[in-house]
Amino acid sequence: MADKMHVWRFRRIGGMDQVVLKTGEDIAALSELDPKLWAALAMPTSQHRCKEALSLLDEDHDGRVRVPEILHAVEKFRMAFTTLDILFDENSAISLDRLKDGHLREACVNAAHIAGAEVEGVDAAVVEKAISLYNERTFNGDGVVVPESAKDPHTAGIIETLIASGYQAIDSSGKNGVDNVALDAFAHDANIVLEWNAKGESIRRTLPDLPFDAILPAFRTISDVMDDYFRRCAVLDLAGTPDALKNLETQMAAALSTPLGNNAEALQALPLALPRADGLLALDAAYNPLYETEVKSFLDAVKTPYGLEKELDKTAWSRIAADCRMYAAWTDSKPPVGAESIDPSMLSDILNGGSLDAIRTLITRDLAEAAHAEALHELHNILVLKKDLLKILRNFVTMDEFYGSREGIFQSGRLFIDGRELELCLDVRNSTAHSSMAGLAGMYLIYCDITRTTGEKGSVVAALTAGDADRIYVGRNGIYFDNDGLDWNATITKVVIQPISIREAFLSPYKWLARTIEEFTAKRAGTAEAGRQSQLKEFAQKAVEQPTKAPQAAEQIAPKKIDVGTVAAIGVALGSIGVMITSILSLFIGMGVWMPIGILVVFLLISGPSMILAAIKLRKRDLSPILNAEGWAINGRLKLNLIFGAALSHLGNLPPNSIRMLNDPYAPKKKPWALYIVILIIVVAVVAWLSGWLDPVFAWLKG
Numbered sequence: 001m002a003d004k005m006h007v008w009r010f011r012r013i014g015g016m017d018q019v020v021l022k023t024g025e026d027i028a029a030l031s032e033l034d035p036k037l038w039a040a041l042a043m044p045t046s047q048h049r050c051k052e053a054l055s056l057l058d059e060d061h062d063g064r065v066r067v068p069e070i071l072h073a074v075e076k077f078r079m080a081f082t083t084l085d086i087l088f089d090e091n092s093a094i095s096l097d098r099l100k101d102g103h104l105r106e107a108c109v110n111a112a113h114i115a116g117a118e119v120e121g122v123d124a125a126v127v128e129k130a131i132s133l134y135n136e137r138t139f140n141g142d143g144v145v146v147p148e149s150a151k152d153p154h155t156a157g158i159i160e161t162l163i164a165s166g167y168q169a170i171d172s173s174g175k176n177g178v179d180n181v182a183l184d185a186f187a188h189d190a191n192i193v194l195e196w197n198a199k200g201e202s203i204r205r206t207l208p209d210l211p212f213d214a215i216l217p218a219f220r221t222i223s224d225v226m227d228d229y230f231r232r233c234a235v236l237d238l239a240g241t242p243d244a245l246k247n248l249e250t251q252m253a254a255a256l257s258t259p260l261g262n263n264a265e266a267l268q269a270l271p272l273a274l275p276r277a278d279g280l281l282a283l284d285a286a287y288n289p290l291y292e293t294e295v296k297s298f299l300d301a302v303k304t305p306y307g308l309e310k311e312l313d314k315t316a317w318s319r320i321a322a323d324c325r326m327y328a329a330w331t332d333s334k335p336p337v338g339a340e341s342i343d344p345s346m347l348s349d350i351l352n353g354g355s356l357d358a359i360r361t362l363i364t365r366d367l368a369e370a371a372h373a374e375a376l377h378e379l380h381n382i383l384v385l386k387k388d389l390l391k392i393l394r395n396f397v398t399m400d401e402f403y404g405s406r407e408g409i410f411q412s413g414r415l416f417i418d419g420r421e422l423e424l425c426l427d428v429r430n431s432t433a434h435s436s437m438a439g440l441a442g443m444y445l446i447y448c449d450i451t452r453t454t455g456e457k458g459s460v461v462a463a464l465t466a467g468d469a470d471r472i473y474v475g476r477n478g479i480y481f482d483n484d485g486l487d488w489n490a491t492i493t494k495v496v497i498q499p500i501s502i503r504e505a506f507l508s509p510y511k512w513l514a515r516t517i518e519e520f521t522a523k524r525a526g527t528a529e530a531g532r533q534s535q536l537k538e539f540a541q542k543a544v545e546q547p548t549k550a551p552q553a554a555e556q557i558a559p560k561k562i563d564v565g566t567v568a569a570i571g572v573a574l575g576s577i578g579v580m581i582t583s584i585l586s587l588f589i590g591m592g593v594w595m596p597i598g599i600l601v602v603f604l605l606i607s608g609p610s611m612i613l614a615a616i617k618l619r620k621r622d623l624s625p626i627l628n629a630e631g632w633a634i635n636g637r638l639k640l641n642l643i644f645g646a647a648l649s650h651l652g653n654l655p656p657n658s659i660r661m662l663n664d665p666y667a668p669k670k671k672p673w674a675l676y677i678v679i680l681i682i683v684v685a686v687v688a689w690l691s692g693w694l695d696p697v698f699a700w701l702k703g
Contacts, residue, residue, distance in 0.1 A: 015639030024084030042633035053388035092124035107375035135172035141373030146177035166338035189337035208305035232275040417478030428459035433629035440625040445496040450488035465645035
C-alpha cells in the first residue's frame with residue numbers, strides 16, 4: 001500500500017504562495033515538496049545570523065547552501081531524533097529519550113560524564129566543554145601524539161627532535177606533536193640525507209686530508225682569478241719576450257696614480273700576480289690586494305697535503321681545483337629537508353633503532369579513541385543545527401522570518417540617518433551585481449560605506465520605504481548598528497531613486513513647483529544683482545577716469561521717469577490678473593455646495609498622475625533582485641507592499657507622555673495669517689454678494 005501523501009498548507013505572503021511549516025511532519029516531508037515552491041534554491045553562508053549552522057550545512061564548502069544539503073540535514077535529523085517537533089524548541093538542548101540513534105545516545109552519556117553534567121540531557125555548551133576536556137587527554141583520537149604521550153623518555157625525546165626539525169602536526173589540544181604523515185615524511189627525508197652523507201664519505205676517502213668545509217669559501221673567491229693567472233702566463237710564454245709586460249706595467253702605474261678602494265675597478269682589471277713565462281706562481285709572491293687574504297689562507301691550507309714547497313704550477317693547481325670542485329658539487333647537492341639538521345648517527349638510530357615503530361604504536365593507540373571523539377563532534381554539530389535549522393528553513397523554504405518579524409537572516413543591521421531608522425539593510429559584497437540589479441528592485445535604495453575606528457570597513461544598502469527623501473544626498477553621514485550591536489560610521493555613496501509612498505507622490509508636484517519658483521527667482525535675482533554691480537563698476541571707472549564730468553555721469557545714470565504708457569500697461573496687466581482671479585472665484589462659488597469637490601478635483605488633476613505612477617511602481621517593489629545580487633537564488637518575487645514597506649522605515653517620534661515646550665526664543669515672529677485669511681474671506685463674500693454670485697445659493701437655501 002502506497003504511503004499517504006503529506007497534506008501541505010500554503011498562505012499568500014510577499015506576492016507568492018509559501019508553504020506553512022507548523023509541525024515536525026511538515027519538515028520531515030520537505031523532500032516531497034516541489035523545489036519550485038521553495039522561497040529560495042540557494043543561500044550564501046555569509047550571513048550575520050546562524051553562521052556556524054550554515055557552515056555545517058555547506059557540505060561541499062562552496063559558500064552556498066542548496067536544496068539537497070537542506071534535505072540531507074533533515075534526513076540526518078529524522079535518523080537522529082524520535083520526532084522533528086523538537087526543532088520548534090529552537091534551542092541546543094536534547095534529552096536521552098528524544099535521541100533515536102544509539103551512537104548519539106552513547107555520545108550524550110559520554111559528554112555528560114566528561115563535563116560533569118546530568119546524564120538525562122545535555123546542550124551544545126556541555127558538549128563543547130566535554131570536547132575541550134577530551135582534547136586535553138593524552139590520547140584524544142586525532143591521530144597526533146605529543147611528547148607527553150610517551151612514557152619512555154627516549155621516545156619522548158625523539159618526538160621532540162622531530163618537532164624541532166619541522167616534522168609536526170597540531171594536536172587537538174593545540175600542542176605540537178607528530179602523526180603518521182609527519183613520520184612518513186621524516187623517514188623519506190632521513191633516507192635521502194643518509195644517502196647524501198654516505199656519498200660524502202666516499203668522496204672524502206678519495207681526497208687529501210683537508211678541511212674542505214673551511215677552505216671552500218676562499219676557493220670559490222679565487223678560483224676564477226687563479227685560472228686567469230695561469231692563462232696570462234701561457235700568453236706571456238707565447239709572446240716569447242719580456243716586453244709583453246710593458247702594457248701591464250703601464251696599467252699598474254695608471255692604477256697607482258688614482259685612489260684605490262677594496263672594490264676599485266682598476267684592481268679588478270689587474271691579474272692575481274705579475275705573470276711569469278715559466279708558468280709558476282710563487283707562494284710568497286706579491287698578490288693583488290683584492291684577493292691577497294683569500295689566496296694566502298688557501299695556499300697555506302693546501303701546501304702540505306699537496307706537497308707544495310715554494311711554487312705552484314698549473315698541473316698542481318688543476319688537481320687542487322678539481323678536488324675542491326668535486327667536494328663543492330657534493331655540498332651543493334645537500335638535500336634541503338628538516339632531517340638534514342639532525343646528526344647522521346642519530347638519524348640512523350631513529351630509522352633503524354625501532355623509535356619510529358614505537359611512535360606509530362602510540363599513534364595507533366590514539367586513533368583507537370577516534371570513534372569517541374567523532375561521536376562528540378557529531379553530537380555537537382547536531383545540536384548546533386537543531387538550534388538554528390528552523391530559522392534557516394523560515395528563510396529558505398519560506399520567508400516567514402522576514403514577513404513575520406522583519407528579522408530576515410539576510411538583514412545585517414539598522415541605519416539611522418536624517419531622523420529616521422531603516423530596518424531593511426543588507427551587506428554589499430558584490431557591488432558589480434548590485435549596479436545591474438538595484439534598479440529592478442523598484443525601491444529607493446541608499447548605498448553606504450561603513451567604517452569603524454578599529455579599521456574595519458564594509459558596505460551596506462538600506463531601503464527607504466516611508467517618509468520622503470528631500471534631505472537624502474550623497475556624502476550625508478549616519479550611524480549604522482549591525483546585528484551584534486556594534487556601531488559603524490556610515491556615509492552615503494550612491495542613491496537609487498524610486499517612489500517611496502503615495503503621500504510623497506501627492507506632494508511631489510507642489511515641491512517641484514516650489515523648487516522651480518525658488519530657482520527661477522534666485523536666477524533672476526542673481527542676474528539683476530550682476531547687472532547692478534556691472535553698472536556700479538562702470539560708473540566708478542568713469543568717475544575715476546573723468547572726474548570733471550562726474551555730474552554729467554550722475555545725470556546719465558539717473559533713473560528715467562515712468563511715462564504714461566507704462567502706467568497704462570501696468571494697469572491693464574493688473575486688471576487682467578484681477579479678472580482672472582474673479583473668474584476663478586466665480587467658478588468655484590458658482591458650484592455651490594459642490595465647491596469642496598471641485599477643489600478636490602483640481603488637486604487630483606495636479607497630483608493624480610504622480611500618484612498613479614507611484615502606485616504602479618510601488619506595487620512592483622521586489623526584494624529578490626537585491627538578494628540575487630548577494631548570491632541568493634530566490635525562487636520568486638518578494639514584494640514589499642505599502643503597509644509592510646512602511647513598517648520597515650521609522651520616523652522620529654516624541655516618546656509617550658512627553659511635554660513639549662513651544663515657546664522657542666529664536667523662532668521668527670509670527671504674522672497674523674489667520675486674521676488675514678478671515679479678512680480675505682469677508683472681502684470675497686462681500687464681492688460675491690454685490691455681484692449676485694450668491695443668489696443661486698440663497699435661492700437653494702430658501703427652496
